[in-house]
Amino acid sequence: MSYERQVGRLMQDAKELVTKLRDVKNPEVQRLRDRVDVCILRTEDSAPRRGKPRPLNVTRIPGSLFHYVHEHPWLAIVTAASLAYTVAHLSTASRGTK
Numbered sequence: 001m002s003y004e005r006q007v008g009r010l011m012q013d014a015k016e017l018v019t020k021l022r023d024v025k026n027p028e029v030q031r032l033r034d035r036v037d038v039c040i041l042r043t044e045d046s047a048p049r050r051g052k053p054r055p056l057n058v059t060r061i062p063g064s065l066f067h068y069v070h071e072h073p074w075l076a077i078v079t080a081a082s083l084a085y086t087v088a089h090l091s092t093a094s095r096g097t098k
Helices: 003-020 027-046 058-071 073-095
Strands: none
Touching: 003 027, 058 073
């Protein structure tokens, strides 16, 4: 069984449990029920929606760049040089001078 299905079943069971405990008057049970209810709502809000692309997590880009440069230093140098050449060429071309 996939992780998503297991979590989905757990969430369904938790919702069912909260529903069954709605009428219990014990303050400890009410407190725990409220905590579980809040966890369910947070999980549903943070769950990725199917069909919608997830936004790019910009904070991961520097780490992946560091990893890329660390693993492939010569390729990173060639890539940086190519990028610098392209930017310089485009800058010169946009001014109309050669």
